[in-house]
Amino acid sequence: MPEVKHHLEIKFGSTYGLEEANALMECLRNNAPSCDKKVLEFERDFAAYCGVSYAVTVTSATTGLTLAGVAAGVGAGDEVITTPLSWIATASAFAILGAKIVFCDVDERTLCMDPRKLEKLITPRTKAIIPVHLYGQCAEMDEINAIAKRHGVLVIDDCAHSPGGEYKGAKTGSLADLSVFSFHQQKNMCTLGEGGMVTTNSRALYERVISYRSLCCRVYGKSTKYLTIDEAEKPMGKRYWHLDFDHIGYNFRMTDAQACVGIEQLKKLDRNNARRIELAHMLTGELRDVPEIIPPYESPNGKHVYHIYMIQLARDCPVSKEDFMYELYYHKGVKAWSHYLPIHLSKPFRDMGHREGECPVYEEVFNRFVTLPIFPAMTEEAVHYMAESIKDVLAGK
Numbered sequence: 588m589p590e591v592k593h594h595l596e597i598k599f600g601s602t603y604g605l606e607e608a609n610a611l612m613e614c615l616r617n618n619a620p621s622c623d624k625k626v627l628e629f630e631r632d633f634a635a636y637c638g639v640s641y642a643v644t645v646t647s648a649t650t651g652l653t654l655a656g657v658a659a660g661v662g663a664g665d666e667v668i669t670t671p672l673s674w675i676a677t678a679s680a681f682a683i684l685g686a687k688i689v690f691c692d693v694d695e696r697t698l699c700m701d702p703r704k705l706e707k708l709i710t711p712r713t714k715a716i717i718p719v720h721l722y723g724q725c726a727e728m729d730e731i732n733a734i735a736k737r738h739g740v741l742v743i744d745d746c747a748h749s750p751g752g753e754y755k756g757a758k759t760g761s762l763a764d765l766s767v768f769s770f771h772q773q774k775n776m777c778t779l780g781e782g783g784m785v786t787t788n789s790r791a792l793y794e795r796v797i798s799y800r801s802l803c804c805r806v807y808g809k810s811t812k813y814l815t816i817d818e819a820e821k822p823m824g825k826r827y828w829h830l831d832f833d834h835i836g837y838n839f840r841m842t843d844a845q846a847c848v849g850i851e852q853l854k855k856l857d858r859n860n861a862r863r864i865e866l867a868h869m870l871t872g873e874l875r876d877v878p879e880i881i882p883p884y885e886s887p888n889g890k891h892v893y894h895i896y897m898i899q900l901a902r903d904c905p906v907s908k909e910d911f912m913y914e915l916y917y918h919k920g921v922k923a924w925s926h927y928l929p930i931h932l933s934k935p936f937r938d939m940g941h942r943e944g945e946c947p948v949y950e951e952v953f954n955r956f957v958t959l960p961i962f963p964a965m966t967e968e969a970v971h972y973m974a975e976s977i978k979d980v981l982a983g984k
């Protein structure tokens with residue numbers, strides 16, 4: 588038990604290996620530049636993997652979402668519809684651009700945005716819809732895209748949890764007008780702690796994304812030429828080279844060191860996702876006959892890549908969520924979480940006027956749902972231990 592305890596409590600397990608180490612050494616030999624050849628290679632590989640025309644690396648999904656919002660023209664006075672169940676960045680990235688955030692309640696089974704509640708939230712000011720493929724499971728994109736199309740609104744899907752996930756056979760990254768990924772250290776693929784990607788099939792949106800990502804980029808007529816820093820500095824010399832920029836932008840550039848790790852991580856993604864799925868199914872099998880537990884629902888429309896394993900306590904479960912999490916952690920060493928507090932009830936969004944009652948489905952489920960660790964390095968013994976611990980806690984042992 589102590590070994591397992593340590594395993595579940597502290598480590599998510601590294602998926603880095605010699606491949607990443609060798610790639611990094613090579614990058615160091617090339618002076619580890621910012622946003623250079625390895626970044627372009629990673630972007631090409633990632634676009635090909637997702638089956639889209641364009642991919643643009645960024646520093647995180649948070650900056651990627653903001654960039655997608657800028658590319659979509661989101662600004663003050665606009666409305667953006669998203670889900671209350673996500674990391675706060677899904678909403679805050681657009682709020683910080685001045686948009687009003689409107690929360691669309693979730694489907695009780697998938698906990699993704701419920702398209703049946705979406706259309707009535709659209710107004711003439713709605714600029715974008717932001718579904719999240721929560722925990723690695725895709726939102727119902729056909730319905731969401733159809734509603735968006737009817738109203739001339741863009742869809743930006745948050746794929747932070749779902750690289751390699753699929754909806755009706757198509758990969759995430761190819762399901763919306765713009766898609767945003769995270770390669771943060773706890774995600775299904777990682778680029779040295781932080782990182783992200785924006786994908787699209789639209790040339791126009793790609794040009795806007797890339798032209799705001801970095802001040803080292805200019806749009807020449809119809810073609811965007813991405814410039815490395817060296818190239819950008821050549822024509823005019825360092826002191827004046829920003830004079831002919833079309834507009835101001837950010838610096839959300841990824842480094843080559845991150846990108847060369849990302850290239851290796853992408854090669855491992857399918858294998859690591861397959862392991863996540865295998866472990867998740869094992870846990871679901873062990874919990875299926877526990878009446879107090881509702882294991883995660885898998886939509887037949889998609890491939891769930893289990894960034895996180897989520898269970899719901901049944902409504903008549905005699906143990907409260909707080910007690911369940913406390914007992915699991917302090918007596919069994921299994922670190923259960925509660926990803927995430929309803930965004931509209933967080934302080935910043937309360938300060939913007941949001942209140943209880945806006946998303947009754949999620950507000951109720953929030954009192955009953957618990958997220959559990961799952962990661963490729965997890966052993967089958969640990970999965971079994973976690974299932975037994977859950978049963979013990981429910982039995983008061």
Ligand SMILES: Cc1ncc(COP(=O)(O)O)c(C=O)c1O
Binds near residue numbers: 646649650
């Ligand atoms: C659903 C979701 N979206 C966006 C983000 C932000 O990702 P990043 O940490 O790369 O900014 C996260 C981070 O956990 C997330 O879970």
